[in-house]
Amino acid sequence: MESEYITVEYCTNCANHRTHTRHNEQKYSTVFHNLKRALSITIPGISILANSIPQSWKEFKLYSNLWDISQDLYLLEPKLGAFEVSHEGNVS
Numbered sequence: 001m002e003s004e005y006i007t008v009e010y011c012t013n014c015a016n017h018r019t020h021t022r023h024n025e026q027k028y029s030t031v032f033h034n035l036k037r038a039l040s041i042t043i044p045g046i047s048i049l050a051n052s053i054p055q056s057w058k059e060f061k062l063y064s065n066l067w068d069i070s071q072d073l074y075l076l077e078p079k080l081g082a083f084e085v086s087h088e089g090n091v092s
């Protein structure tokens with residue numbers, strides 16, 4: 001059985017764009033970890049990724065911000081202010 005993934009792209013390195021935003025990087029991280037915990041309970045066995053996608057998702061051409069391959073994943077350079085949740089697969 002293939003793994004199912006949910007990926008969350010969220011803003012990081014907020015200190016580097018603090019001159020024109022009021023992002024709180026800790027808040028992004030906390031919301032991600034709370035979401036990950038809730039999804040893991042709700043959907044046992046799902047893989048939840050932070051700022052990365054499985055290599056198989058590259059064919060969808062939805063991401064122009066891929067910057068490296070690490071293990072079986074493409075790492076994303078998160079968009080400024082992003083908190084985007086993506087899923088491909090069936091969840092019952």
Ligand SMILES: [Zn+2]
Pocket residue numbers: 011012013014017021023024080081
């Ligand atoms: Zn930010």
